[in-house]
Amino acid sequence: MVTYDAIVIGTGISGGWAAKELCEQGLKTLVLERGRMVNHITDYTTANMDPWDFKYQGLSNASELEKQQKQRRTGFVTHPSIKHWFVNDLKHPYNEDKRFDWIRGYHVGGRSITWGRQCLRLSDLDFEANKKDGIAIDWPIRYKDIAPWYDKVEEFIGVCGENLGLPHFPDGILLPPMDLNCVENEFKHKIIENYKDRQLTIGRFANLTGDKVHIGRSNCLYRNRCMRGCPFGAYFSSNSSTLPAAQKTGNMTLRPNSIVSKIIYNDKNGVADGVEVIDAETLEKIVFRAKVIFCCASTVATTSILLNSKSERYPNGLGNDSGELGHNLMDHHFKVGATAIVEGFDDKYYKGRRPASFHIPRFRNLSGNKSDHKFIRGYGFQGSASRKNWTRAINELSFGEELKEELFKPGPWKIGMSGFGECLPYHENKMYLNYDRLDQWGLPTVIFDCEFKENEKEMRKDMQQEAINMFQLAGFKNVKGFDEPCYPGHAIHEMGTARMGNDSKTSVLNKNNQIHGVPNVYVTDGSCMTSSAYQNPSLTYMALTARAANHAVKQLKINK
Amino acid sequence: MNRRDLLKTTPFWLGSVIATPSIMQLLTSCSQKESLSWKPLLLDNKQAFVLENIVDIIVPASKTIGALDVNIPQFIDLILKDVFFENEQQFFLKGAQYFKTKFEAMFKKEVENGSRENFLHLISIFFKIPADQQRQIFELLNKAEDKVENKELYCIYKYLTFIRHYTLFGYYTSESVGKEILHYDPIPGSYLSCVPLSDIGNVSSI
Numbered sequence: 001m002v003t004y005d006a007i008v009i010g011t012g013i014s015g016g017w018a019a020k021e022l023c024e025q026g027l028k029t030l031v032l033e034r035g036r037m038v039n040h041i042t043d044y045t046t047a048n049m050d051p052w053d054f055k056y057q058g059l060s061n062a063s064e065l066e067k068q069q070k071q072r073r074t075g076f077v078t079h080p081s082i083k084h085w086f087v088n089d090l091k092h093p094y095n096e097d098k099r100f101d102w103i104r105g106y107h108v109g110g111r112s113i114t115w116g117r118q119c120l121r122l123s124d125l126d127f128e129a130n131k132k133d134g135i136a137i138d139w140p141i142r143y144k145d146i147a148p149w150y151d152k153v154e155e156f157i158g159v160c161g162e163n164l165g166l167p168h169f170p171d172g173i174l175l176p177p178m179d180l181n182c183v184e185n186e187f188k189h190k191i192i193e194n195y196k197d198r199q200l201t202i203g204r205f206a207n208l209t210g211d212k213v214h215i216g217r218s219n220c221l222y223r224n225r226c227m228r229g230c231p232f233g234a235y236f237s238s239n240s241s242t243l244p245a246a247q248k249t250g251n252m253t254l255r256p257n258s259i260v261s262k263i264i265y266n267d268k269n270g271v272a273d274g275v276e277v278i279d280a281e282t283l284e285k286i287v288f289r290a291k292v293i294f295c296c297a298s299t300v301a302t303t304s305i306l307l308n309s310k311s312e313r314y315p316n317g318l319g320n321d322s323g324e325l326g327h328n329l330m331d332h333h334f335k336v337g338a339t340a341i342v343e344g345f346d347d348k349y350y351k352g353r354r355p356a357s358f359h360i361p362r363f364r365n366l367s368g369n370k371s372d373h374k375f376i377r378g379y380g381f382q383g384s385a386s387r388k389n390w391t392r393a394i395n396e397l398s399f400g401e402e403l404k405e406e407l408f409k410p411g412p413w414k415i416g417m418s419g420f421g422e423c424l425p426y427h428e429n430k431m432y433l434n435y436d437r438l439d440q441w442g443l444p445t446v447i448f449d450c451e452f453k454e455n456e457k458e459m460r461k462d463m464q465q466e467a468i469n470m471f472q473l474a475g476f477k478n479v480k481g482f483d484e485p486c487y488p489g490h491a492i493h494e495m496g497t498a499r500m501g502n503d504s505k506t507s508v509l510n511k512n513n514q515i516h517g518v519p520n521v522y523v524t525d526g527s528c529m530t531s532s533a534y535q536n537p538s539l540t541y542m543a544l545t546a547r548a549a550n551h552a553v554k555q556l557k558i559n560k
Numbered sequence: 561m562n563r564r565d566l567l568k569t570t571p572f573w574l575g576s577v578i579a580t581p582s583i584m585q586l587l588t589s590c591s592q593k594e595s596l597s598w599k600p601l602l603l604d605n606k607q608a609f610v611l612e613n614i615v616d617i618i619v620p621a622s623k624t625i626g627a628l629d630v631n632i633p634q635f636i637d638l639i640l641k642d643v644f645f646e647n648e649q650q651f652f653l654k655g656a657q658y659f660k661t662k663f664e665a666m667f668k669k670e671v672e673n674g675s676r677e678n679f680l681h682l683i684s685i686f687f688k689i690p691a692d693q694q695r696q697i698f699e700l701l702n703k704a705e706d707k708v709e710n711k712e713l714y715c716i717y718k719y720l721t722f723i724r725h726y727t728l729f730g731y732y733t734s735e736s737v738g739k740e741i742l743h744y745d746p747i748p749g750s751y752l753s754c755v756p757l758s759d760i761g762n763v764s765s766i
Contacts, residue, residue: 048746050735050738050746050765050766051733051738051765051766052733052734052735052738056638056639056642056643057635057729057730057733057734058733059639059643059729060643061642061643062642062643062644062645062646063642178751179751179753179754180753181753181754182753182754185753185754221747221748221749222748222749222750222751223746223747223748346757347756347757347758348754348755348756348757349755349756349757349759349760350751350752350753350754350755351745351748351750351751351752351755351759351760352745352748352749352750352751352752353748353751353764353766354751354753387763389732389763389764390728390732390763393728394725394728395698396694397686397687397688397689397694397697397721397724398687399617399618399619399683399687399724400617400618400620401620401622403618403619404619404620404622404624404626404731405622405624407728407732407763408624408741408742408762408763409762409763410757410760410762410763410764411763
């Protein structure tokens, strides 16, 4: 049997970072991925396809959709250009006491290929919130603990955007921002005129701009096809960036088609000394041993592995002394905001397709004192303005030459934005395992029991109203609010099921992302989150992973 | 106007127009029987012939190519077979049947003998209606079939709006239109956030 220094479970946004950091610091590292291999560039099969290159010009056929009924709930991931990055729900079933949209892909790179690329730092407003509000438990870290790691991650992945100098929206190490278009600029200036408490900026995206060199990658060419995989490596993914860095060290063994069923806890010496893997192709069960194990399989998958890792010492799942493992499941809530039509820019257009939206950082409940609203915490907006295309004529009955010629021209300017709101950690929002319904490898399936509650619902009312108000005050026309049904999971920011905390009685992980009581197992994906904040979370997972990996390397040196 | 009022009045305004004899009908009643130049996958030849006529009326050739030039009837036949679930196919076929019956009652001849003028006349009856009635039609189409009293009207509009939607979709996402008529820029290289429209011309195709 081969023994490694480290095992990393998962190759997504967190696993890639664990692999890079551990390998670069000299650890012989086995990186396990449950899905298929994806080679950077050559496996981005749809990257250069135009609508007419797809069999049905981009429509999805009925029999294919049957295989992805749950993934399809998003409304976009089953598009033929990207559907191969998302699981077949018939092969990978899960259960719902309450509806939960578990949207995921099984392949090397995971959701780092398809992520939204928005990179927003958390601040002390977020890290201190649970303590101040008396909600759940306190984060065991503060902004100063993670700030240098945010720096390190941003420098490596490349994030374009604009620093605003706001304490609750910390500045980063940013590449030159992408530009707002004419209508977005108009909106920005109307917000400056109308409000003192908020501002609009271009979002911070992990797409390359400017002069800085990122090895093996080039600047964004504004095709806006990121989710298909970028042949230019212009946005950050594990495949374009962290895995090649790990590979370069010669210390990485990457093993696709390797489904981790459990982590093996050694009751004698009180540490985890390996993982059990099922080879997805041969169905062979294999054990790999290592000194340190990083769980980066994504929130729900990592928690499933831990829950299934039972031993005499941990009969309810590895590190589950607190009973919190699987609980406090969170996701952001969104799909609430407004749309409008903007007049006065009919002679203006844009060239290129910017893969970035504008952002209005949080402006509610910033004082950190008692809430001025019917809800605590806050939300930000993400949106964009563009000119309509032929689809503007769908809900009409016009026909003939005049219609045809008219639709060759760009239509009116439209603008829209959705809020992304914080979701509180509720103990009763949870996932657990179903041993009565096993998957094709004989492993238990996941059951979700999670819902948004009063605080989120009250926040949504404010999100919609504020979106409407901002557009109306800007003088935009045909302003319409929307508040569409939004179920947990849909934002694909699921998190919180193995939270960090100071006390092993109420949390699963300590301040270094080690399992309380099992110090050689680190959990650094979304499951570690103690609160959700409102920000897109991937940047924080990467920073926490890099921080934890460096902690692990130091510990190994001390223990030598 | 509520739903019941619409369902009471709509057959009236629609029926009254259809009942008016048309001069075109007399002029075209002895036109040649048309034949189809392609083999449909799902539709029968009559249904495909009607589809061709409707598609050609929605996006005709003029100084620029039309829907027939980019094979939209074939495209709609293909997606009906492969892309859509069976209930959606059934809506289409039911609507096609109602439309055919309407056509034959109005022009007193088999649908496969219909002329472009006949089809234009009938399409105009359904599509050239005042804005408030258009709104009512789209409200009607948002309902489930079993909540609708006037199934004929409902199915014909389901059928016609489906054809209209996928004629536009197929045409504006076709290679010829996408590359030769619309603004096609596969690798922009830079983002110019605010340029005169005249620098770009037509709407971007991708």
